[in-house]
Every structure is written in C-alpha cells, then in structure tokens.
Amino acid sequence: MKIFVCLKQVPDTETKIKLAGDQIDLSGVKWVMNPYDEYAVEEALKIREKTPGATVQVITLGPKSRAAEVLRTGLAMGADEGILIDAPNPTEPLVTASALAQVIAQEGGAQLILTGRLAIDDNAASVGPMLAEKLKIPHVSVVARLSVEAEQLVAEREIEGGAKEIVQLRLPALVSANKGLNMPRYASLPGIMKAKKKVLKEIALDSLTGLPSSRTQIIKMELPPEKPAVQMLTGDAQNQAQMLTKLLRDEAKVL
Amino acid sequence: MEKILVFAETHNNELKRSAQELLTAARSAGAPFAAVVSGTGAAGLVATLGKWGAAEVHTLAAKEFDAYNSELFAAGLADVIAKSGATLVLGAASSVGRDLFPRVAARLNAGLISDCTGLNLAGEVTARKPLYAGKAFATQGFSGSGVKMILMRPNQLPVGQADANVTAQAIAHSVPATDLRTLVKEIVKGTTEKLDLTEANIIVSGGRGLKEAGNFKLLEQLAEVLGATVGASRAVVDAGWVPHDMQVGQTGKTVAPTLYIAVGISGAIQHLAGMSGSKVIVAVNTDAAAPIFQKATYGIVGDFATVVPALTEEFRKLLH
Numbered sequence A: 001m002k003i004f005v006c007l008k009q010v011p012d013t014e015t016k017i018k019l020a021g022d023q024i025d026l027s028g029v030k031w032v033m034n035p036y037d038e039y040a041v042e043e044a045l046k047i048r049e050k051t052p053g054a055t056v057q058v059i060t061l062g063p064k065s066r067a068a069e070v071l072r073t074g075l076a077m078g079a080d081e082g083i084l085i086d087a088p089n090p091t092e093p094l095v096t097a098s099a100l101a102q103v104i105a106q107e108g109g110a111q112l113i114l115t116g117r118l119a120i121d122d123n124a125a126s127v128g129p130m131l132a133e134k135l136k137i138p139h140v141s142v143v144a145r146l147s148v149e150a151e152q153l154v155a156e157r158e159i160e161g162g163a164k165e166i167v168q169l170r171l172p173a174l175v176s177a178n179k180g181l182n183m184p185r186y187a188s189l190p191g192i193m194k195a196k197k198k199v200l201k202e203i204a205l206d207s208l209t210g211l212p213s214s215r216t217q218i219i220k221m222e223l224p225p226e227k228p229a230v231q232m233l234t235g236d237a238q239n240q241a242q243m244l245t246k247l248l249r250d251e252a253k254v255l
Numbered sequence B: 001m002e003k004i005l006v007f008a009e010t011h012n013n014e015l016k017r018s019a020q021e022l023l024t025a026a027r028s029a030g031a032p033f034a035a036v037v038s039g040t041g042a043a044g045l046v047a048t049l050g051k052w053g054a055a056e057v058h059t060l061a062a063k064e065f066d067a068y069n070s071e072l073f074a075a076g077l078a079d080v081i082a083k084s085g086a087t088l089v090l091g092a093a094s095s096v097g098r099d100l101f102p103r104v105a106a107r108l109n110a111g112l113i114s115d116c117t118g119l120n121l122a123g124e125v126t127a128r129k130p131l132y133a134g135k136a137f138a139t140q141g142f143s144g145s146g147v148k149m150i151l152m153r154p155n156q157l158p159v160g161q162a163d164a165n166v167t168a169q170a171i172a173h174s175v176p177a178t179d180l181r182t183l184v185k186e187i188v189k190g191t192t193e194k195l196d197l198t199e200a201n202i203i204v205s206g207g208r209g210l211k212e213a214g215n216f217k218l219l220e221q222l223a224e225v226l227g228a229t230v231g232a233s234r235a236v237v238d239a240g241w242v243p244h245d246m247q248v249g250q251t252g253k254t255v256a257p258t259l260y261i262a263v264g265i266s267g268a269i270q271h272l273a274g275m276s277g278s279k280v281i282v283a284v285n286t287d288a289a290a291p292i293f294q295k296a297t298y299g300i301v302g303d304f305a306t307v308v309p310a311l312t313e314e315f316r317k318l319l320h
Helices: A035-050 A064-077 A093-106 A127-134 A189-195 A237-250 B017-028 B042-051 B070-084 B095-108 B213-226 B234-238 B269-275 B304-319
Strands: A002-007 A009-011 A018-020 A023-025 A031-033 A055-062 A081-086 A112-116 A139-148 A152-158 A164-170 A173-177 A200-204 A216-222 A231-233 B004-007 B033-038 B054-060 B088-092 B111-116 B118-120 B126-131 B136-142 B148-152 B169-172 B182-188 B202-206 B229-232 B259-263 B280-285 B298-301
Touching (some): A002 A035, A031 A035, A035 A055, A035 A064, A093 A127, A093 B095, A112 A127, A127 B095, A139 A164, A139 B095, A237 B280, B004 B070, B017 B088, B017 B148, B033 B070, B042 B169, B070 B095, B070 B182, B088 B095, B095 B111, B111 B136, B213 B229, B259 B304, B280 B304
Parallel strands (some): A055 A081, A112 A173, B004 B033, B033 B054, B054 B169, B202 B259, B280 B298
Antiparallel strands (some): A009 A031, B118 B126, B126 B136
16 A cells, blocks of 8 residues: 655644745744654554555645755654655745645555644635545545444544534545544664655656646735733622623623 | 635525625625625525625536536636626635635736735735744735735624625526536535634634543533634644644634634744734743743733633623
8 A cells, every 4th residue: 555645844833933024924933843744654554564565645835945854853753755846936825735635646546635724824724625525535534433444444533513424435535633643652772763765756836747836915914903902800809700701791891 | 906706605505704804895896796606505695695786696506506516616616707797706715615626717818916815906906925824924916917816814804784685687507518526425424513613703722731532521612602613833733632623823724803812822833823914812821931921911820720710701791
C-alpha cells in the first residue's frame, strides 16, 4: 500500500504576528509542522506497521529555504521518503491541491492519502477535499478513528455537538485527521540521524503545467483592533456577580 | 451583479441560524437570489425560504439527501450551481460546508474563500477572514472568471426578519448519477443537544485553574442557566478532564460567541487566538497578572469555587 501524507509548515502557535506595511512579517517566526498533520503522519506509520510492503511518503509545498525542514521532521518520525514542491510564494488552496494531485499522480498515485483536518494558519480546511476531487477519489474529513483494510476503510468523522458519522470508503481515498486519532510519536535521535540519509526529492512548482490560475486575492492585511482596557470588578464574590450581571445587561447588552 | 445561491442548512427540518444569516445577507444585496435545500423535508421549506427572500428554491429532496454524503452532495450542489447559473455561492463554515465547498470548488475551478467573519456584497464581493486564529485579518476578493464561493462562520452576520413577500419558485433536482464510493453507515448522536461551540451564542470555558475535572460541574450549572455551551482550554483536554471536541483555541475550535466566560484559564496565546473574536469576554482568575485579562472586557480576580456559584445565582435571578 502506497501512502502519502501531506504536510504544511506553519508558524508555531506561540508566535506573535507582526505586519510590515500591508504584508505579514514572517521574520523571526518559529516554523513547525501543522499540529493536525502530526496525527496524519502517526496514523500513516501505524498503518504501515500493520501492512506488509506499505510505504509512507511525506509531501509538502512551500519555499525550499524552510519547507524542507517539515519533511525532515516527517522523515525523522519514520516516513520513508520526502517530496518538496518548491514554491517561493504562497499559493491558494486550489493551486496547492492541483500541484499535489499532479505530483502524487506522477509518483504512481496513492492508495491512501492522509492530511491534517486543517492548517492552523489559514484555518481553511480546503486542500484535503480539493486534492481528493482533483484525483477523483473519495474523502472523509475530521476523522478521530480509522481502520484500513485492503480495499476499504471505515472512519469516524466528528461533526457538530459531539456527534459522529461512521463512514465507509472504497480505496483509494483521502482522510483528514483530527486531534484524538492517535498520540503522535516524537522524532527520536536515531530517527533524526536516519532521516538525513533518506531520499528528499525536489520539484519546482513552475515545472508543473496546467495548474489553475489563482481565483482569489488578498486585498488587505490588518492586525486585530486593540481591545479597550479590562474593567476589573471588585468586592466579594456576590458583589462581583451582581456587578457583572448588571454590566452585561445594561452596558454590554448581551443578555 | 452576482446571482447569489445560498446553501441553506437545516436541523430537524428548520433553517439553521447560520442559514438565516446568509439569507439575510443575500436579500440585503438587493437582487433576486436563489437558495438550495436538501432532504425529504426540502419541499416543505420552499415557502419559508420565500419569506426569507429567496426567489428560486432548488430542492435536493430525494431520501438519499437526508444524511450528508460528500460525494453525493458534491454532485448535487455542482449540478444546482450549473443549472441555476449562480455566480456566487454562500455557505456556512460548518461540518458540512467545510467538507463540501472545497470539493465543489475544485470540480468547478471556483474561487473559494473559507472561514470568513465578514462579508461585503455591495460592489465587488469581498470577505474578511482571520489568519493565525485571529492574530491577523485578511480581506480577500476574487480574480479571474468563474464561480465564486464563500464559507461564513456562524454567528458573524445579523439575522433579519422572514417578512419578504416573495413566492419562491421551486425547482426540483433529481439524484445525480454518481458511482458512490462513500457510504455513511451510521450517525452517532452526541451526548448533548447543546449547540456546538462554533455555533454557540454564549460559551463558558474552564481551564487548569479549576483544579480537577469534577469542578467542571460548576461550569455546567452556570452554562445551564445561561443556555451556554461549555468549552475548555488545551491544558485540561490534554490532561484528559474533558473530550477534545470541547477544546477552544488555535489547535481546537475557533469561536466567536456574543459572550465568552473564561474561568481558571490563564490565557496562552493559542487559546486567546481561538476566542478573542468574542464580542464580550469575562475572565475569572485568581492571578490578577494572567494574560487573559488583557483580552477581557470584564475581569474578576477570585476563586472559581465562590465566584462561579455566585454568578450562577445572579444570572438565575436575572434570567428566570
């Protein structure tokens, strides 16, 4: 079984975001693997352990100068091979998905593709379903439990209000992973050493043909408006509670 | 002028609040617009959608459309978009919307702006969305030619009145011929009938300051009085106190209720990023220097064990 895991490199959640002019200033940002992608990598490795002959390839699209690092992390966790689609500038999800689809097809296609359920930078949750559509395979998103057999998979997809859909898909298929699917392993020191010797292929984005042109554009970037200073409520608990209910009703008008 | 199509989601055969928000926005744009609704109850909603201002209502009324199936719905929605001639499709960034819209956008090479909190339909269509869970905001527009699609987060747009005097024209669509490889075998209901965190108008959230899992009971009692949904910080989810679908933050659910009450949450950046879009934030913490107070509208320095029951009591007096 040929398994692909799509990774995205994102700023660490503790990152403070600054603007330089009307662009986000990414200098000094600590880059990490998108947290949901860690569940995808872990699940791929677990499936490989149970499936003789299975391989795990990690693939990402991003600027070579930094994005190769996220592949190295995936390789250090245990993936077999990495593929970098070198894109110097950010691409919109439709372009990213089309590029991934093309490269995965060139690599002989996938029996199973795993992604995180969303990337925490743009929160779009779009590349997964778009990639499945471009490859004309079914997908299931926000998966917290998965069992994969030879021809099919059964996934537990989490929906609103703690409800779940139990979905059965015929392979090949794409699954997007949610928190709770597994406990991602850390890259061990031997893993990190081994990763340095693993194959990391590079493909330039502009060497791919027939990609769609961008259909969206960013017009303006801003930081959130400053919050007015907090109003502290004093007194004992009962006083504080009385003050708060009154303020919520009369001043904030939210009750 | 765009021809707008609203993908109207229902719950128990009634329009969700998120659908009412989108219908209100479409109506305010001023031109006749269309809506699409799915499931065996669809025909019964045509008149209602007319009252919300929809001139055309496309129905996917086969029983196959009673439960969500990504392949079937993608085929159905793509068909409705093509036949209706819609140029702008609006949906909610819900479990269904976030699964369906990207798939359809890829099929149609449509532009998709997802997870938006602001929408402008006057003149050139633009949408505003948070990046890095609200640490920055981008205003986006469309380029090139073809269908435009926007997914709006629930609770971001006002809901108007269902008082339009429009007799909607019903247009039925049959089940598209697709080789389905996806089978939804079962839907397991959640343990609560409460609104999901992403849809909730009021959220009461707890963190490590609650000291132990059992103390979430106090928050549940407060939430009960307020009609709120209970959330949690990453620390207590990772500690196993509560399930992960309750996690608010950059690696959990990004929420923007009218009122967010944070109890015993110090305010890690990744948590603040997930809730700072809330209209009014109340923080209760023993530590007056906790970062949560920098984002709060109202702050209470105090012990949850005395403050939360006092709040529950005062809200009960006020609301019941």
